[in-house]
Amino acid sequence: MSDDDRDIREYLHGSMSAFHRLYARYERAVFFYIKSMVRQHEAAEDIFQDVWQQVINKLPGFSFKGAFHNWLFTIAHHKVIDALRAAAPPAASLDDPGDDAEGLALHELIADPAPDVVRQLSAKELWQRVLEIVAALPPAQREVFALRIESGLSFKEIAALQGTGLNTVLGRMHCAVTRIRAALQHDVIE
Amino acid sequence: MPPELTTHQDRPAEHVRAAIYAAARAALPAPHRQPVWLPAWRAMPTYAAWSALAAALFLMCVHLHLRDQAGYPADSLALALVSEWQDVPLAEECGVDDDDLERQSVSTMLAWMETDLVYDTL
Numbered sequence: 001m002s003d004d005d006r007d008i009r010e011y012l013h014g015s016m017s018a019f020h021r022l023y024a025r026y027e028r029a030v031f032f033y034i035k036s037m038v039r040q041h042e043a044a045e046d047i048f049q050d051v052w053q054q055v056i057n058k059l060p061g062f063s064f065k066g067a068f069h070n071w072l073f074t075i076a077h078h079k080v081i082d083a084l085r086a087a088a089p090p091a092a093s094l095d096d097p098g099d100d101a102e103g104l105a106l107h108e109l110i111a112d113p114a115p116d117v118v119r120q121l122s123a124k125e126l127w128q129r130v131l132e133i134v135a136a137l138p139p140a141q142r143e144v145f146a147l148r149i150e151s152g153l154s155f156k157e158i159a160a161l162q163g164t165g166l167n168t169v170l171g172r173m174h175c176a177v178t179r180i181r182a183a184l185q186h187d188v189i190e
Numbered sequence: 191m192p193p194e195l196t197t198h199q200d201r202p203a204e205h206v207r208a209a210i211y212a213a214a215r216a217a218l219p220a221p222h223r224q225p226v227w228l229p230a231w232r233a234m235p236t237y238a239a240w241s242a243l244a245a246a247l248f249l250m251c252v253h254l255h256l257r258d259q260a261g262y263p264a265d266s267l268a269l270a271l272v273s274e275w276q277d278v279p280l281a282e283e284c285g286v287d288d289d290d291l292e293r294q295s296v297s298t299m300l301a302w303m304e305t306d307l308v309y310d311t312l
Binding site: 011012014016019020023027028031032035041044045048049052053056057059 | 201206209215
């Protein structure tokens with residue numbers, strides 16, 4: 001039994017400590033994902049609260065057949081889609097492939113080592129800059145990046161969540177990483 | 191992404207977390223009814239009170255029993271009055287003659303028997 005499953009069972013038996021552990025385990029990841037998608041702190045907080053409210057409401061019916069984090073991020077994904085549609089209907093949807101490069105393999109994504117810029121900026125500066133670059137990515141790439149970086153979901157799980165193929169997801173991640181890297185190197189050159 | 195980078199991530203505001211925790215707390219099942227058999231350390235005052243009451247009742251019963259066996263001034267007085275009343279001739283108390291009383295008793299008994307006989311033969 002996973003830590004998540006154990007905490008869910010304990011929470012359903014009345015333990016708020018178990019809920020705290022569950023919440024703390026995913027707080028940053030879920031919020032990071034949502035904020036990456038909506039790009040506004042207050043809007044992200046509203047969606048974040050909605051997500052957890054739905055989690056709380058539906059936890060008694062949780063089947064324990066799948067991983068909790070997949071379930072959690074699926075709820076977050078749907079909430080984000082609803083929010084984006086409500087906020088700006090004509091805006092690019094999550095299904096917009098952007099500058100996807102189809103057919104890239106995972107080893108191609110991780111082969112390139114971190115650029116020198118990572119060692120030249122402080123961690124906080126680098127993170128702020130990455131967030132700015134990510135915010136400018138197309139929604140589909142942004143989502144893949146956010147889910148992959150923090151949620152712990154595999155590319156296969158992200159593909160299932162987005163309803164696309166594995167290669168599409170890998171291509172989106174590749175584009176996102178390439179753009180981030182290029183933007184950071186551009187900063188250093190300047 | 192180096193893991194140390196993610197330590198600077200934003201977190202939701204405290205009031206958001208508080209609202210989520212409140213919702214989680216509200217969704218919990220109602221607390222079970224307190225069982226009658228309390229844990230010993232919690233029920234000590236209750237147990238002590240019942241024990242004290244039982245001891246007091248026991249002592250009272252023992253006391254009453256012993257008192258009955260040893261007699262009691264009030265009971266002795268009542269018994270003395272009764273025996274004294276029994277010892278006093280009724281004729282003296284009422285100011286009538288014993289013979290008259292006996293005669294009245296006999297005549298009353300006879301009258302009752304006659305009445306009873308009349309009704310019995312009707």
